[in-house]
Amino acid sequence: MEIIIYGITNSVTLALMAIGFSLTFGISGVPNFAHGAFYLLGGILTWIFINQLGIPYLFSAILSVIIVGLLGFGLYWGLMLRLRGLVVNEVIATLAAAIVIIEVLRYLGFSGFTYVLPEFIKGSVNIGKAWLDYQRIFLVGIGVALIIFLYIFTHRTRVGLSFRAIAQNERTAISLGIDSDWTAALSMAFGSALAVVAGLAILPLGSIDTEVGYDILIYALAVGIVGGLESVPGIVLASFILGFCQILVATFFKAQWLTVVTLAAIVIILAVKPSGIFGKYKELEERV
Amino acid sequence: MVESVRYRKERIDRGIKARTDTIYVLSSFRDMVFLFLPRFLPIILLLLLPFFVKGGYWEKVLFYSCMFALLALSWDFMASVGLVSLGQALFFGVGAYISGGLNYYLKMPIFLTIPVATLGGALFCTLLLFSVLRLRGVYFSMVTLILPLLFAHLIETLDILGGTHGLLSLTPFPGGWPAMYLAIIGVIVCLFGFRKLISEDFGLVLRGIKDDDRVVMAGGINIHWYKAQAIFIAGAVGCFAGALMTHYYQFVGRSVFALDFTVLPLAGAVLGGPGSFAGATIGTFILVPLSEALRALGGLRMALYGVILIAALVVLPEGLFHYIERRYHQFERDARV
Numbered sequence: 001m002e003i004i005i006y007g008i009t010n011s012v013t014l015a016l017m018a019i020g021f022s023l024t025f026g027i028s029g030v031p032n033f034a035h036g037a038f039y040l041l042g043g044i045l046t047w048i049f050i051n052q053l054g055i056p057y058l059f060s061a062i063l064s065v066i067i068v069g070l071l072g073f074g075l076y077w078g079l080m081l082r083l084r085g086l087v088v089n090e091v092i093a094t095l096a097a098a099i100v101i102i103e104v105l106r107y108l109g110f111s112g113f114t115y116v117l118p119e120f121i122k123g124s125v126n127i128g129k130a131w132l133d134y135q136r137i138f139l140v141g142i143g144v145a146l147i148i149f150l151y152i153f154t155h156r157t158r159v160g161l162s163f164r165a166i167a168q169n170e171r172t173a174i175s176l177g178i179d180s181d182w183t184a185a186l187s188m189a190f191g192s193a194l195a196v197v198a199g200l201a202i203l204p205l206g207s208i209d210t211e212v213g214y215d216i217l218i219y220a221l222a223v224g225i226v227g228g229l230e231s232v233p234g235i236v237l238a239s240f241i242l243g244f245c246q247i248l249v250a251t252f253f254k255a256q257w258l259t260v261v262t263l264a265a266i267v268i269i270l271a272v273k274p275s276g277i278f279g280k281y282k283e284l285e286e287r288v
Numbered sequence: 289m290v291e292s293v294r295y296r297k298e299r300i301d302r303g304i305k306a307r308t309d310t311i312y313v314l315s316s317f318r319d320m321v322f323l324f325l326p327r328f329l330p331i332i333l334l335l336l337l338p339f340f341v342k343g344g345y346w347e348k349v350l351f352y353s354c355m356f357a358l359l360a361l362s363w364d365f366m367a368s369v370g371l372v373s374l375g376q377a378l379f380f381g382v383g384a385y386i387s388g389g390l391n392y393y394l395k396m397p398i399f400l401t402i403p404v405a406t407l408g409g410a411l412f413c414t415l416l417l418f419s420v421l422r423l424r425g426v427y428f429s430m431v432t433l434i435l436p437l438l439f440a441h442l443i444e445t446l447d448i449l450g451g452t453h454g455l456l457s458l459t460p461f462p463g464g465w466p467a468m469y470l471a472i473i474g475v476i477v478c479l480f481g482f483r484k485l486i487s488e489d490f491g492l493v494l495r496g497i498k499d500d501d502r503v504v505m506a507g508g509i510n511i512h513w514y515k516a517q518a519i520f521i522a523g524a525v526g527c528f529a530g531a532l533m534t535h536y537y538q539f540v541g542r543s544v545f546a547l548d549f550t551v552l553p554l555a556g557a558v559l560g561g562p563g564s565f566a567g568a569t570i571g572t573f574i575l576v577p578l579s580e581a582l583r584a585l586g587g588l589r590m591a592l593y594g595v596i597l598i599a600a601l602v603v604l605p606e607g608l609f610h611y612i613e614r615r616y617h618q619f620e621r622d623a624r625v
Binding site: 091095100259274 | 420426438444555588593594598601602
């Protein structure tokens with residue numbers, strides 16, 4: 001029973017971490033390796049707004065989502081546009097941007113027990129033998145809502161469809177009147193904003209540590225790869241597989257095995273079925 | 289109506305470049321200098337440098353630069369087959385742990401551990417990567433990004449090969465010179481060897497695989513065999529660097545799988561210009577001393593490093609070496625359109 005409850009919350013946490021990354025890298029094909037940095041930056045911005053500028057929680061949360069979203073847009077327009085098409089250079093550039101953001105935040109000392117975001121509602125509830133704080137229940141709610149939103153967004157709205165279009169075939173998308181640069185920049189903005197939303201939901205569970213900037217990226221990458229980058233059901237399935245694996249391993253073995261399981265899952269999936277469990281678009285490109 | 293006059297840049301080969309392309313280069317000493325100076329100058333500089341930095345901090349920096357240059361060369365070699373690696377730390381770490389383990393557990397002498405680590409490590413990496421050789425582009429890069437992390441965590445979790453403490457007090461090099469010159473000669477041999485290799489028939493196939501692997505397959509060539517050979521060569525170079533480093537510091541720990549040994553060579557190759565090998569060497573020999581000089585900045589060092597990387601990508605996407613080479617061979621002028 002505890003395993004099921006903790007497994008579900010852990011899985012939804014993973015899904016939340018991965019959602020923004022999947023939207024940019026998976027669904028519209030723009031590698032945003034600064035995802036973890038934006039997640040961290042969003043949390044710290046919110047902390048500054050609340051504790052140093054005295055803005056109420058709701059406004060500071062919205063404000064930091066908007067600011068980081070704009071920053072993502074700016075990163076694309078200012079930097080990635082010049083490197084468009086050179087996938088490896090895009091990866092290197094965004095990774096470098098992530099290093100800059102994280103290391104500057106680390107230098108400014110935004111790490112440790114002082115930096116704690118407020119929970120939505122304090123307290124916890126007892127289900128069976130498992131203690132579950134309200135924050136985690138909210139987190140599951142937000143995760144489910146975001147996944148449903150993402151599915152509808154990418155399958156029913158014009159913008160969402162154009163995100164998928166430029167990943168499938170950019171030239172065809174352009175010939176159908178989709179401005180690919182604008183769409184890709186928008187997708188960066190959306191992905192970065194979603195990273196902050198995930199951060200606002202997850203970060204209150206502990207204190208802010210700059211190291212999470214790198215960890216989030218690995219978890220997001222793992223979920224994205226295992227599930228198939230462009231597929232929303234894939235994200236859900238992969239985060240449940242990984243989430244339950246992690247909980248089972250942590251319960252029956254040692255906690256250090258957690259990361260090993262995640263990393264091994266990535267390598268095995270890449271070796272066996274590189275486009276992931278639900279991936280379809282890239283099946284012809286992935287291997288020879 | 290005012291007719292606007294527009295100009296465009298026009299590039300033309302220098303006369304001396306045209307002359308040195310042919311046998312007539314032999315007729316003029318100046319032309320010979322033009323042709324051979326860029327080839328011999330780096331060799332002489334590299335061989336003389338240890339005398340200038342003898343003893344002290346900068347000697348270590350020079351050694352460090354050579355290590356990263358070897359890794360960058362190995363990255364560049366794999367990249368010229370179309371295998372873009374994001375995990376040179378894998379080769380480095382495997383080489384380091386094999387030589388360290390042989391020395392620590394079996395007490396093998398240094399002149400045995402380094403060759404064994406070089407060849408054995410290369411073989412191990414080739415076999416390890418053999419199953420993912422079919423992957424293309426970003427998928428291959430992601431496997432290589434994850435593998436060193438996985439190894440580092442496995443060593444920590446299983447507590448094998450010294451676990452988190454690492455293997456201590458390994459055999460040092462006899463004196464400072466052998467290590468330094470092994471590293472420098474390694475860099476020179478790889479630099480010129482790779483440049484030669486890539487322009488031969490073998491290299492032609494490799495470059496063909498990079499440009500269009502399916503066409504090469506259609507030509508009846510087994511591309512997986514060629515890719516495996518390329519990984520073996522690149523892996524041997526990376527493992528050699530790892531083995532040297534292990535004995536130089538008399539220590540091997542999980543840090544050999546760290547992201548540094550992936551990001552720094554990659555940054556060097558990107559700054560210098562990939563595909564030419566010389567670019568990767570120049571790039572690392574600029575970046576590594578620079579990053580050591582920036583140590584005074586403390587935590588901001590890595591951040592500044594990222595800024596340099598981004599600036600290099602945006603301002604000089606072709607790379608330093610290609611830019612210098614072009615200016616050396618050609619001149620520019622404004623031509624009326």
